[in-house]
Amino acid sequence: MTVALSAKEIISQLNAKFPGAAEEAGAVSVLVKSDSLPAVAEYLKTAEGLKFEYLNYITAVDYYSYFEVVYQMTSLESNRSVVLKTRCYTRDNPTVPSVTRLWQGADFQEREIYDLMGITFEGHPNLKRIFLWDGFPGYPLRKDFNQ
């Protein structure tokens, strides 16, 4: 079975490599600042001993005061997984850098989050609605969405 990599293990590596990028480390997840996300994600994907080459999923959560985008990656080499989180604190135009450059599989999931949660992914090649139609009012998975 895939073992979740302890966040304590990875945070020391990240702090050494990117000082100030990681905001906090939970039990199984690492929270990073959104502007340092591409560099951290690339490091997790390519660094020797980590090699998180498989992106399990991307999802987003609305906590009213901020949005949290959640990434889970698995290393097929060492059979370990890690959860990476990032937050955006604005509701008007929340923006997170895209990771489609690293994982092609992120393409549709980022479009889904953009469609239903209204989070813009900077650098996405084709960011448009995927489930709902053009002209749909609002973002239905936001907590303050009313029909």
Added chain:
Amino acid sequence: MEVSSDKEYIYDAAELDRHEGQVIEEVKAGSREIIPDPDAWLDEDLKRNILLTSVDWVLDWARRSSLWTAICFPACCAFEFIAAEGPRFDMSRFGMEILRASPRQADLMITAGTLTWKMAPNVRRIYNQMPDPKWVIAMGACGISGGIFRSSYSVVPGYNRIIPVDVYVPGCPPRPEALIYAVQMLQKKIGKEKAVPDLPKFSNPLQKGKK
């Protein structure tokens, strides 16, 4: 043959999306009211107590015994329909089994599943492509009223907003037996239909002088 130039083709992806959105909004705006079920003639016939002619009987027999189904399976009720088609329940015993990939060869639409607004224009188009006479069975809770997704932002609350429905089958999903029973009800309904329209009454010149 000359290709008509009045239709404008769209090649731009963004323009296509915008066009799709417009079509969906139009369908949504045009389906606030429920389309009444086409069964007014049933009461009328019973009231007038009109017997069917033998031509009607033969035509109705032919129509009800060869109900060909258009493929319109947007969601999970389709599996129950597939089970009903399969050897265990075997709808073909009743002559209702042939699934047509083209709506132009079909006369029955079994709406197996939840319909989203994004799919609604396409379902209406399939219905419009079916030749008359045509019938619709709304299958499952979602087909009748939207089911548990009724208050959702993206689900059509019942197929009767989009197309007229003849028979409703409740269930989530309905058992294959229920679906077969529904088709049998529809066959009964077709059996009561007047296939030949009423001819205008002509005066008989031979009977004119007589009293």
